[in-house]
Amino acid sequence: KQEVTQIPAALSVPEGENLVLNCSFTDSAIYNLQWFRQDPGKGLTSLLLIQSSQREQTSGRLNASLDKSSGRSTLYIAASQPGDSATYLCAVISLDSNYQLIWGAGTKLIIKP
Amino acid sequence: DTGVSQDPRHKITKRGQNVTFRCDPISEHNRLYWYRQTLGQGPEFLTYFQNEAQLEKSRLLSDRFSAERPKGSFSTLEIQRTEQGDSAMYLCASSSLRTDGIYEQYFGPGTRLTVT
Numbered sequence: 186k187q188e189v190t191q192i193p194a195a196l197s198v199p200e201g202e203n204l205v206l207n208c209s210f211t212d213s214a215i216y217n218l219q220w221f222r223q224d225p226g227k228g229l230t231s232l233l234l235i236q237s238s239q240r241e242q243t244s245g246r247l248n249a250s251l252d253k254s255s256g257r258s259t260l261y262i263a264a265s266q267p268g269d270s271a272t273y274l275c276a277v278i279s280l281d282s283n284y285q286l287i288w289g290a291g292t293k294l295i296i297k298p
Numbered sequence: 299d300t301g302v303s304q305d306p307r308h309k310i311t312k313r314g315q316n317v318t319f320r321c322d323p324i325s326e327h328n329r330l331y332w333y334r335q336t337l338g339q340g341p342e343f344l345t346y347f348q349n350e351a352q353l354e355k356s357r358l359l360s361d362r363f364s365a366e367r368p369k370g371s372f373s374t375l376e377i378q379r380t381e382q383g384d385s386a387m388y389l390c391a392s393s394s395l396r397t398d399g400i401y402e403q404y405f406g407p408g409t410r411l412t413v414t
Contacts, residue, residue: 189340216400217400219402219403221405226387226410227407227408228389228405228408229389229391229405230405231402231403231404231405234402274340274341276340276341278401284329284346284401285343285346285354286331286333286341286343286403287343288341288342289340290338291338291339
């Protein structure tokens with residue numbers, strides 16, 4: 186059974202720093218992996234989707250990498266801003282999950298001005 | 299059509315009452331999903347539809363929960379005889395098959411349910 190873990194659960198960094206969020210999954214047989222952002226009390230915004238055949242995806246200051254063999258993904262945020270403060274969740278679609286997203290619990294990120 | 303919408307955004311109800319939530323997906327999307335999220339956790343899958351057919355239900359979806367998508371467009375999620383443990387954010391998402399073979403899910407703002 187696929188399990189997704191995100192460590193740390195919370196992270197606080199000063200504005201302007203580059204940072205990395207981690208996501209690990211137990212079964213490498215995945216279709217794709219997505220990173221989402223969630224603001225307090227709000228829904229989920231998709232940031233990046235990496236297909237199983239890809240190694241990374243970039244959007245603006247965000248870069249997500251995928252290493253299927255080791256069951257890991259990272260989300261790199263460059264030049265962090267207070268507006269980046271949110272919870273970041275990763276989710277995978279496994280080959281045996283019938284297109285269901287299987288989620289980590291998220292990393293709560295606080296960017297201090 | 300600017301995205302997935304959900305109604306209501308917030309619902310407070312007393313234990314034992316029935317509640318119904320609505321989700322309107324992105325119009326051309328044929329798949330619709332319901333998730334439940336409690337504080338500090340990732341979403342948990344409840345059920346999904348392809349067009350009007352309900353293809354899968356989680357064991358989390360007890361007999362008090364029912365979902366419909368009668369015309370393959372909007373969907374409703376009903377919870378009967380609500381319990382305090384039902385308090386959560388209920389999220390809806392929709393997707394369709396991209397040209398690269400990927401179903402990318404787009405989420406609505408959620409309905410926050412509080413059972414008192």
